[in-house]
Amino acid sequence: MNGERGANKEALFVSGHRACHGCGLALAVRHILKATGPDVIVVTPTGCLETFSSPYGYSPWRVPWIHHLFENAPAVASGIAAALSAQKRNNVRVVVIGGDGSTFDIGFGALSGMLERGDDVLYICTDNGAYMNTGGQRSGATPTYSSTTTHPVGRKSMGKPQLKKDLPAIVADHGTPYVATASVAYLKDLRKKVEKAMTYHGPRYIQIDTPCPSGWGFSSELALEIGRLGVNCGLVPLFEMENGSLTRVRKIRKKLQVTEYLKAQSRFKHLLQEDGSEYLKELQEIADQNIAKYALITSS
Amino acid sequence: MKITIGGVVKGGTSLAYKTGSWRDQRPLIDLDLCKACGICEEVCPDNSVYAEDEIYYIDYEYCKGCGLCAHECPVDAIEMVLEEK
Amino acid sequence: MLEQTMSNVKVVEGSEAVALAVKGCRPEVISAYPISPQTHIVEWLARMMANGEMDTEYVRVESEFSAASVISGSSAAGSRSYTASSSQGLLLMTEVLYCSAGMRLPFVITGVNRALSAPITIQIDHQDTISLRDSGVIQFYVESSQEVYDTHIAAFKIAEDPQILLPVMVCMDGWILTHSYERINFIEQEKIDSFLPPFRPANFLDVNNPKAWGSYSEENVLMEFKYSVQQAMQYGKKRITEIFAELARITGRDHGGLIEAYRTEDAEVILLAMGSVVGTIKEAVDELRSIGKKVGLVKIRCYRPFPHEDIWEAIKAAKVVAVMDANFSMGSEGALGMDLKSKLCGMRDTPLVFDFIAGLGGREINVKTVRRIVEKAEEMLNKGLPLSESYWVDLNPEILP
Structure with missing residues (x-):
């Protein structure tokens, strides 16, 4: 039973994929498919997931899987959904699992089209906040003041000066019936959200925070720890929006300062230097605004 | 290996690629301490922890040695030791 | 001798002739995006949809890039698929067409010829479709609306041939063919149906037989993948000639071979x-x-x-x-x-x-x-x-x- 024992017997995403040690994205995929079950077709745009899960002849996918291009996964998914409808294969659903580069940036037009048309696709963005497959370049999802290879820290740079694009809100504004954010730090919550999304028809969007040891600069055993810090300081709010209204948030039980999250990762280490204090203040404000906007803390 | 038209390949074939060779630290489960909570299985990105009759095992053919299972274990039942090569 | 009844002869616009050919081929998925001088084709198809004359999924996309991507996805899922474009739109599809040819995803595109910017123009030449000549897409060029009608019907059969499995582009000159009226002999639906059976590919995205499409490849196989497309092209010469001849026998109209x-x-x-x-x-x-x-x-x-x-x-x-x-x-x-x-x-x-x-x-x-x-x-x-x-x-x- 070589390779077929234990976890791989039932799994829809099996061992032998080539993700880095402690990859949050690989972990997310395992749990996404646990929640969807086997009756899905997965579309993956070019990116880390495509690369580590598709060396020719070595596929970890036990659901039908297709990678086409970087910027067209939503349209490919729309085409598959149309075909399934034409063929009356009503028990089969379409799921996109794509990174933040393809989702926030290069594939954004196609995503908007898919959402606006109301196509029956669950779009999951696994967000590691940069183009990690090409070595960690800045994307629209990169958090403020993170150092990336195309916006590195230097004498005249503190990393990315802009805000992270608020994609869940933009998606919700398309009239998307189900929008949620999740984190690999809370796997049960992640699975529940995917399960819930599968009960809806039409477009659905889940954005999953997937800590990346090599890109963010932390040791591989800390992927979930970092994820928890992000959620509990308020920089990674976890919520659900149904039919345009905020319906549920994951409450922060013990609020952490953003420094707890930032100091654990080398992409933010410049902020902990002497001249970083005003930037830290700005990030704390972003976290506090999230906490207020989503009511992440129950006032006692 | 003969190539197929359009490069369409069978799913699940990555099992032939043993990522265990990537490992430089090996997780060891202390079964005396283990409470069989299953968190190690849950957090493994490589599907390399499994249980049989509530006893947890590491699949060393694929375990890359990332250490997530050891770090997340609530009772510190998993130790990472240097891989002897 | 071929029986010719009045009911299957009609003077129509070239774009309508294309739309009627496509309708006759019973595609399951059509994607549509406007660009002159192609637009009349997808408008004719939209009218047929609106009037309930077609049982097709018609996806109104937000770009030509997505138009080509939608039919790549639907083709992979096992549906007969179609779109049309022109000029800048065809160039926007370029990346998709190379990829779908390499992945051996068959579909049919009408390439309505129009010059490329700059300067911007809606006048015709062949620069747009010629720019796609290296992509692995089979290309036909037609002289008349009758030929464009017949060629579309052959095009699906050619694209979907198990040993070809490539996108096929039927190139027609904009305005001159798309917007002019010509007397067209139409083929009876039963004849089209027997010439062109439903698309049933050996591989399609199937939960009962999960496979992976679009894998990452390297130097050990990439040349062979490219050569296998060239093999399909070489085989295609013989097969296209046969399919054109088979259709000519049915219609009594022989436009020639290659x-x-x-x-x-x-x-x-x-x-x-x-x-x-x-x-x-x-x-x-x-x-x-x-x-x-x-x-x-x-x-x-x-x-x-x-x-x-x-x-x-x-x-x-x-x-x-x-x-x-x-x-x-x-x-x-x-x-x-x-x-x-x-x-x-x-x-x-x-x-x-x-x-x-x-x-x-x-x-x-x-x-x-x-x-x-x-x-x-x-x-x-x-x-x-x-x-x-x-x-x-x-x-x-x-x-x-």
């Missing part, structure tokens, strides 16, 4: 061209023949795969081939000229080949233009001058900067 050789026997000067200009060239050839000039025409119907064997058979006895290119590779010459010269190079006793750039951006080509091209070819033949550069027909040097 090429149509027109009055080439004993011809000393042969024109080589494709698209709607061919009708004008035929007229010119007839005129020149009537005054004793030995002139003929080779019309290319299938441009990719390039039918050099068939072309050779038709031109080998001629003295000169005047290639008419409605496209130009900046810094070099016209594509047809390059294709033909590269195949003749190294052969013995070949005719001289002169490349004429004609009709860019809708510049008129009439019978007189064709006669001038023939005269120029003869003049150069008599001087024994091989042309090192393409000859730009009717170029106005007065207005050059």
Whole structure:
């Protein structure tokens, strides 16, 4: 039973994929498919997931899987959904699992089209906040003041000066019936959200925070720890929006300062230097605004 | 290996690629301490922890040695030791 | 003999002829995005949808990039798929078309020919579809709306052939064919259905038999993947000829095989061209023949795969081939000229080949233009001058900067 024992017997995403040690994205995929079950077709745009899960002849996918291009996964998914409808294969659903580069940036037009048309696709963005497959370049999802290879820290740079694009809100504004954010730090919550999304028809969007040891600069055993810090300081709010209204948030039980999250990762280490204090203040404000906007803390 | 038209390949074939060779630290489960909570299985990105009759095992053919299972274990039942090569 | 009833003869717009051909092929998925002069095609199809005349998923996308991507996905899922575009839209699809050809995803695209920016124009030439010649997409060029109707019906069968499995583009000149009215003989639905059975590919995205599409490949297999597309192209030449012949038997209309050789026997000067200009060239050839000039025409119907064997058979006895290119590779010459010269190079006793750039951006080509091209070819033949550069027909040097 070589390779077929234990976890791989039932799994829809099996061992032998080539993700880095402690990859949050690989972990997310395992749990996404646990929640969807086997009756899905997965579309993956070019990116880390495509690369580590598709060396020719070595596929970890036990659901039908297709990678086409970087910027067209939503349209490919729309085409598959149309075909399934034409063929009356009503028990089969379409799921996109794509990174933040393809989702926030290069594939954004196609995503908007898919959402606006109301196509029956669950779009999951696994967000590691940069183009990690090409070595960690800045994307629209990169958090403020993170150092990336195309916006590195230097004498005249503190990393990315802009805000992270608020994609869940933009998606919700398309009239998307189900929008949620999740984190690999809370796997049960992640699975529940995917399960819930599968009960809806039409477009659905889940954005999953997937800590990346090599890109963010932390040791591989800390992927979930970092994820928890992000959620509990308020920089990674976890919520659900149904039919345009905020319906549920994951409450922060013990609020952490953003420094707890930032100091654990080398992409933010410049902020902990002497001249970083005003930037830290700005990030704390972003976290506090999230906490207020989503009511992440129950006032006692 | 003969190539197929359009490069369409069978799913699940990555099992032939043993990522265990990537490992430089090996997780060891202390079964005396283990409470069989299953968190190690849950957090493994490589599907390399499994249980049989509530006893947890590491699949060393694929375990890359990332250490997530050891770090997340609530009772510190998993130790990472240097891989002897 | 073929029975011809009044009910299957009708004067229609070229775009409607395409739409009716597509409808007859019963596609399961159509994607649509507007661009002139293609738009009438998807509008005709939309009207058929709105009137409940078609049972198809019609996806109104937000770009040509997505139009090609939608039908790539639906093809992978096992549905017969179709879209149409022009010019800039076809260029926007380029990345998708290369990828889908490599992944062997069959579908049919009508490539309505229009020049490329800049300057922006809606006038026609072949630069748009010629720019896709290396993509692995099979390309047909047509002379008339009747031919465009028939060719679309053959195109699905060719694309979906288990040993071909490639996108097929039927290229038709914008305005001249899309917006003009022509008397079209339609094929009865039962005949189309028996000619073109439902699309049932061996591989499709199937939860009962999960497979992976679009894997990452490296140096150990990539050349073989590319060569396997070339193998499909080579096999395609034979299969396309068979399928065209099979359809001709059903319709009683034979447009030719990969090429149509027109009055080439004993011809000393042969024109080589494709698209709607061919009708004008035929007229010119007839005129020149009537005054004793030995002139003929080779019309290319299938441009990719390039039918050099068939072309050779038709031109080998001629003295000169005047290639008419409605496209130009900046810094070099016209594509047809390059294709033909590269195949003749190294052969013995070949005719001289002169490349004429004609009709860019809708510049008129009439019978007189064709006669001038023939005269120029003869003049150069008599001087024994091989042309090192393409000859730009009717170029106005007065207005050059």
